[in-house]
Each structure stands twice: as structure tokens, then as C-alpha cells.
Amino acid sequence: MLFGDKLEKRAKWFELMKNPIFTPKYMLTLDQQRELAMARIQVVSDAKLFSIFDFQNDPLNIFTAHEMLGQMDGALATKFTV
Numbered sequence: 001m002l003f004g005d006k007l008e009k010r011a012k013w014f015e016l017m018k019n020p021i022f023t024p025k026y027m028l029t030l031d032q033q034r035e036l037a038m039a040r041i042q043v044v045s046d047a048k049l050f051s052i053f054d055f056q057n058d059p060l061n062i063f064t065a066h067e068m069l070g071q072m073d074g075a076l077a078t079k080f081t082v
Contacts, residue, residue, distance in 0.1 A: 009049070009061065013068040016047050022072045033075070040076050044069065 016022075021043050025036060054061040069077040 009064055010068070012047070012049055013064070016044070016049065017068070017072055019043055024073075037073070037075060037079055040073060041079060044076070044080070 021036075021040055025032075028036065050061055050065045051057075054065075065080065066077055069080050
């Protein structure tokens with residue numbers, strides 16, 4: 001089920017989505033795509049909406065992160081997984 005986590009967590013993700021860095025961009029070169037992905041990953045990391053410890057302590061939060069990142073940018077969600 002999409003959005004199965006707490007409303008407070010989702011609200012923080014939706015607020016993060018308002019950041020202009022997540023505005024879709026098209027016709028980028030491969031290097032530009034990579035730079036944009038790294039910049040987006042940095043913004044998400046700085047927001048501290050998840051932790052590596054969530055795999056053990058709050059696994060649902062990891063699923064929430066994947067769902068929200070997938071809405072922002074599918075490639076970003078894949079990079080987050082890796």
C-alpha cells in the first residue's frame with residue numbers, strides 16, 4: 001500500500017518535494033544527469049528523513065523513503081537503494 005507510514009513523516013517528504021531541485025528537467029546530457037542526481041541525493045541526505053539504522057529500527061521508514069524518492073525521480077530512488 002502506498003503511503004502506509006505515519007502522516008507526519010509523509011508531510012516532511014512532501015515539504016522536501018517543494019525544493020526547486022526536484023523540478024523535472026529534460027534533455028540533459030549524461031554528465032548533467034549525474035550531477036543533478038548527486039545534488040538531489042545531497043538534499044535528501046541533508047534533510048535527515050531516514051537513517052541507515054532504520055533498516056533495523058524502523059524498516060517502514062525505508063519503504064516510505066523509496067516511495068517518496070520514486071515520486072521525485074525514479075533514478076534517484078534507484079541510486080538511494082544502491
